[in-house]
Amino acid sequence: MTTPEPASAPSATLRPARRTAAVTSSAVREILKLTQMPDVISLAGGLPAPESFPVDALREAFDHVLATAGTKALQYSLTEGEPGLRAWIAERETKAGAPTKPEEVLVVASSQQGLDLIAKAFVEPESPTIVESPTYLGALQAFSVFGPTYRLLPTDEGGAIPEALDDIGPGASFMYLTPNFQNPTGRLISAERRAQIADAARRHDFWIVEDDPYGELWYESAPPPSLRAWAPERTIRLCSFSKVLAPGLRLGYITGPSEAIQLLVRLKQATDLQTATLTQLAAVRVFEGGLLERHLPAVRARYASAARVILDALATSMPEGVTWTRPVGGMFVWATLPEGMDAAEILVRSAARKVAFVPGAAFYAADPARNTARMSFVTVPEAKLREGVAILGDVIAGR
Numbered sequence: 544m545t546t547p548e549p550a551s552a553p554s555a556t557l558r559p560a561r562r563t564a565a566v567t568s569s570a571v572r573e574i575l576k577l578t579q580m581p582d583v584i585s586l587a588g589g590l591p592a593p594e595s596f597p598v599d600a601l602r603e604a605f606d607h608v609l610a611t612a613g614t615k616a617l618q619y620s621l622t623e624g625e626p627g628l629r630a631w632i633a634e635r636e637t638k639a640g641a642p643t644k645p646e647e648v649l650v651v652a653s654s655q656q657g658l659d660l661i662a663k664a665f666v667e668p669e670s671p672t673i674v675e676s677p678t679y680l681g682a683l684q685a686f687s688v689f690g691p692t693y694r695l696l697p698t699d700e701g702g703a704i705p706e707a708l709d710d711i712g713p714g715a716s717f718m719y720l721t722p723n724f725q726n727p728t729g730r731l732i733s734a735e736r737r738a739q740i741a742d743a744a745r746r747h748d749f750w751i752v753e754d755d756p757y758g759e760l761w762y763e764s765a766p767p768p769s770l771r772a773w774a775p776e777r778t779i780r781l782c783s784f785s786k787v788l789a790p791g792l793r794l795g796y797i798t799g800p801s802e803a804i805q806l807l808v809r810l811k812q813a814t815d816l817q818t819a820t821l822t823q824l825a826a827v828r829v830f831e832g833g834l835l836e837r838h839l840p841a842v843r844a845r846y847a848s849a850a851r852v853i854l855d856a857l858a859t860s861m862p863e864g865v866t867w868t869r870p871v872g873g874m875f876v877w878a879t880l881p882e883g884m885d886a887a888e889i890l891v892r893s894a895a896r897k898v899a900f901v902p903g904a905a906f907y908a909a910d911p912a913r914n915t916a917r918m919s920f921v922t923v924p925e926a927k928l929r930e931g932v933a934i935l936g937d938v939i940a941g942r
């Protein structure tokens with residue numbers, strides 16, 4: 544008798560759910576792939592500076608946890624998150640002006656997972672969803688799977704314009720925004736505007752989803768209290784340790800009213816059961832040892848210095864008609880090129896001269912301003928930043 548062997552497989556038709564059609568890969572991504580060669584000056588990345596990752600402290604923390612609580616650290620644990628980490632987060636949020644109990648905290652595999660859970664919990668086909676224009680591309684990707692109808696909140700130098708909420712607020716399910724050093728613009732929303740946004744949310748009865756991965760990365764002074772401090776009964780706040788520790792940890796958290804947290808806990812159970820126990824315990828170890836207090840001042844100083852360099856380089860090298868934001872925290876500058884210019888075409892030409900950035904159109908839910916560009920400046924050495932911006936200035940000027 545012969546032993547059966549696998550036959551060569553015929554092809555099979557993939558039958559994805561209709562909602563996956565909304566998840567597309569952009570043409571720009573293809574151009575950006577070309578720019579990942581080592582000699583390219585990339586302002587495109589959006590990554591935190593690897594020199595800022597606290598490698599030694601994390602190595603000590605993982606070692607300590609494995610040595611002292613090895614089997615616990617490697618076991619399944621609670622969906623809500625490790626009690627010690629939830630308690631530490633609640634205390635830190637409370638100190639920062641948003642009174643928070645541990646049961647109002649859900650530990651997640653970083654904020655992108657939080658966005659996915661929020662999409663699953665609150666976005667239905669055609670549900671009216673307010674987003675800043677422009678906004679974080681990853682949030683649009685998470686929400687769009689469920690087919691919302693976007694309502695665009697206009698922005699200016701001060702970020703989201705609250706007055707517009709009287710037009711687009713009524714009937715909206717929630718508003719998504721990044722109040723601190725926004726990706727992609729670097730803008731900060733003032734205390735006055737936060738109060739107005741909270742007020743509009745109450746008047747028109749919509750919820751606020753506040754995404755805050757950059758709030759700790761201020762240069763001179765801390766941002767105003769979070770939206771959750773202004774409207775705690777209707778704000779779901781997402782935070783991430785990606786930019787203050789390291790993104791490879793995949794660790795972040797959501798805070799909000801406990802009813803909302805419980806709903807998100809059920810959805811997280813269906814997604815991944817829990818966030819990695821070992822990583823959470825290592826985070827508790829570094830936080831309780833005071834790492835952030837020691838570590839963050841250096842990260843802030845480093846980012847502030849890089850911001851000064853790129854702003855100076857832009858002032859030196861950009862031709863007439865180009866304007867840009869002046870971030871007071873975070874990692875992004877947003878440039879507006881002369882009317883009628885297409886940043887995607889500029890990228891093709893600048894990539895040929897080995898300089899990359901992200902054309903701004905990707906960050907709009909609709910009606911993209913094609914003459915915009917996001918520049919990320921914390922992973923490029925200062926001399927290269929100047930060189931890259933000078934080349935970009937030449938390309939924009941047609942030289």
Ligand SMILES: Cc1ncc(COP(=O)(O)O)c(C=O)c1O
Binds near residue numbers: 656679782783790795
């Ligand atoms: C505004 C915003 N939200 C969320 C994320 C996702 O970050 P993470 O999942 O690493 O926390 C990013 C990443 O760049 C971001 O810019």
